[in-house]
Amino acid sequence: MGAQLRVYKRRIRSVTATKKITKAMEMIAASRVVKAQRKVRSSSPYARELTRAVTAVGTGSDAKHPLTTEAENPTRAAVLLLTSDRGLAGAFNSNAIKAAEQLTERLEREGQEVDTYIVGRRGLAHYNFRERTVAESFTGFTDEPSYADAKKVATPLIEAIEKDTADGGVDELHIVYTEFVSMMTQTALGSRLLPLRLEEVAEAGTSAAEAAASTKDEILPLYDFEPSAEDVLDALLPRYVESRIYNALLQSAASKHAATRRAMKSATDNAGELINTLSRLANAARQAEITQEISEIVGGAGALADANAGSDNS
Structure with a gap:
């Protein structure tokens, strides 16, 4: 076997092994994204009722509360960025980081x-590599x-806004x-959680516009507060x-798995195409x-025949 042929066969074996790995990871991610979607849906009833309660308190009273009262001249803000613990997710993390950096620039x-949290x-690795200050970080649970x-994530943020x-x-x-729209579409976006804009209160998992449309004609009950x-x-x-943070974590997890x-899938398809190309080569x-071997055999046979003919003539 020639040296070039050995190189091709070795590369085919290597790419085939890689294809098996990427195919397995594709199937695992597909299973996880279904579970993550189920969790997003199951969190909606709690978020919906909690949103109704918050809206009722905010609209049914004249309470002045640090979590609902905007500062006249805000001087400091906290930005919570949700990324993943693992890579191999295309532009998922880079898009979220880019959105956070754009938001930070606007606030500045x-x-x-x-x-930045x-x-x-x-x-965290992105910010540490660029030597940017991180107020607090949380790792180890982004997949589920x-x-x-x-x-745990919300506690220091609530404490910060109360100070x-x-x-x-x-x-x-x-x-x-990163908002999970569909298996093919995930969108990195930013929103303000606090101080609460009552006109933009939305149930977890829905946009503010959708929530406003759904509650536009709804008459909220009146409450006495004790x-x-x-x-x-x-x-x-x-x-x-x-x-809201829990829903965002679930949305990001589903988006990451998708x-x-x-x-x-793209890597598996590319590996298949590469295997076909290497096989042809x-x-x-x-x-x-x-x-070449046939040519050498024919040439050798011809030379031998010529030699035999010469010896017969002599």
């Missing part, structure tokens, strides 16, 4: 300092986030995550933030070897 142009090793994980900016607090809280509306807000709004599935190399 408005005169605000920005504290990051979920996921990929986003739980409500406890969302609560005065002079004590290290923030005036606004923004979140950047002991006070402020105390009710103290209890409701942290849960609201946790539910992006991984798409990337692995290997066949051509083998045919060239056979042709």
Whole structure:
């Protein structure tokens, strides 16, 4: 076997092994994205009822609460960026990071300092490599986030917005995550969580415009608050933030798995095409070897015949 043919066969074996791996990863990602979608749907009833309660308190009282009252001149904001712990997901992480950087630039142009909170090793690695300050990071749960994980992420953010900016607090809280639209479409977007804009309150998993349309004609009940509306807000709004972050984590997880599935399918298809190309080249190399061997045999036979004819004539 010629050297070139051995090279082709070795590459075919290598690409075939890689194709098996990418195919397995594609199937795993497809299974996980279905589970993540199911979790997104199951979180909607809780978020919907919690949203109704928050809206009722906000519209049914004149309560002045730090989580619903906007600062006249905000000077500091927190941005929560959701990325993944693992790669192999195409442009999933880079799109989320780009959206966070654009949001940060806009807030800075408005005169605000920005504290960045990051979920996921990929986003953290990006900021550490560029030596950018990260207020706090959370890793290890992005593939299958739980409500406890969302609560862990929400706690320091709620504490920050409850503090005065002079004590290290923030005036606004923004979140950047990847919305799961479909298996083929995932969109990185940012939204402001706090202070709460009552006219833009949306149930987790729906856009503000959709929520406004769905509640436009809805008449909310009137409530009496015991002991006070402020105390009710103290209890409701942290849960609201946790539910929004939880939904964003689920959306990002589903988006990541969909992006991984798409990337692995593309890699599997490319591996198949490469195997076909290498197989054709290997066949051509083998045919060239056979042709050369036949030519050598024919040439040798002709030379031997000529030699025998010469000896007979002598």
